[in-house]
Amino acid sequence: MSEDALKKTRKTTRRKAAVIEGNKELIDSLDAIEKEKDIKKEVILSTLENALLQACKEQYKTADNIKVVINRENGAVHVYQEKTVADVVENPVLQISKAIADEKEPSVPHEEGDVVQLEVTPKNFGRIAAQKAKQVVIQKIHEEERRVLFEQFEAKERDIITGVVQRYSGADVYLDLGKVDAVLTAANQIPGESYRLTERIKVYLSKVEQTTKGPRVTVTRAHQDFVKRLFEEVVTEIREGIVEIKGIAREAGARTKMAVYSNNPDVDPVGACVGMNKERVEAVISELKGEKIDIIRWTDDPGMLIANALSPSTVVSVEVDPELKEAKVIVPSYQLSLAIGKSGQNARLAARLTGYKIDIKGDGNMDADGYYDIPDVDAEANMGEDYIPEENGEDNQ
Helix, strand or coil, X not given: CCHHHHHHHHXXXXXXXXXXXXXXXXXXXXXXXXXXXXXXXXXXXXXXXXXXHHHHHHHHCCCXXXXXXXXXXXXCEEEEEXXXXXXXXXXXXXXXXXXXXXXXXXXXXXXXXXXXXXXCCCCCHHHHHHHHHHHHHHHHHHHHHHHHHHHHHHCCXXXXXXXXXXXXXXXXXXXXXXXXXXXXXXXHCCCCCCCCCCCXXXXXXXXXXXXXXXXXXXXXXXXXXXXXXXXXXXXXXXXXXXEEEEEEEEECCCEEEEEEEECCCCCCHHHHHHCHHHHHHHHHHHHCCXXXXXXXXXXXXXXXXXXXXXXXXXXXXXXXXXXXXXXXXXXCHHHHHHHHCHHHHHHHHHHHHHCCEEEEECCCCCCCCCCEECCCCCCCCCCCCCCCCCCCCCCCC
């Protein structure tokens, strides 16, 4: 081999090696992205192949018989065109004559109808591939980051998270939840509460939605399940499943009634929730800024449950109609106002907790039959705008 030919061969070899090395850098970069961003390399390469396939469509007028393959080891890009062997070529894009097929693949005999795969990688395809790769990688990183972030918050849905108060917009409060911002609307705040800038507050994550800009989360402090989760945090027996919260009725900022049941006869469910020296219930009350909490014992006996729900009033007797879901209750006359509560709140919460319409009888404030009638109440009132009734019967409303 002459010296000029040798130099030309070396130059060609170096150029080919540079192309391979450059493509290998792509693979190395994708390996690093996979480790750092948790984005699968195969996902990016498959998307890149599809993007390059669309680029080929502009040149070959179709992508039906075009296949782009990226070598997973060295990153080399190849474009193949599949053509069907035909005696008479009517469409050169999709068909190839037997003579040319034999010329392209002399070691393989061809018959009409055979499919031949020809490499048609354009000369400038390396540059196109590099440009597309950059676009695809950036797009995929953003998509995967949004997906991962959505899954992280979706796993926390219907649970308590902590946010930092950033700013006010009217009565709405904007919170920093880490990588996502949320708005605590006025309807989802506890009435009378105020928040300081940079203050860390607990909120109930009631809903997570995926959007093109990332997850959108709905948070609240007025939802009844916010109280439920707070008790789960401080009461070990609830977390371990020994004590169950059977139902909650709440008017945020004023009063909550919660019915609890023990799966262990040796564990008092009410005592477990109250705690030694009331430390457990006081921790929840402190988080709710002084909201009153009545914890009652759950029972399958509707009469006894209604009597418990009217706490702190003493109940003389309860007459229930399970079919109509109505109950007539007699209380000592001197405790009539206590049983009813301010603006009917105690009786209203008891009705929502038990699912019964309750009429209370005493020595005064009676109707023609001698009963004080508690008006029907909207079971979903005062729950915050995102209240979602439970389907498993826990709310008992």
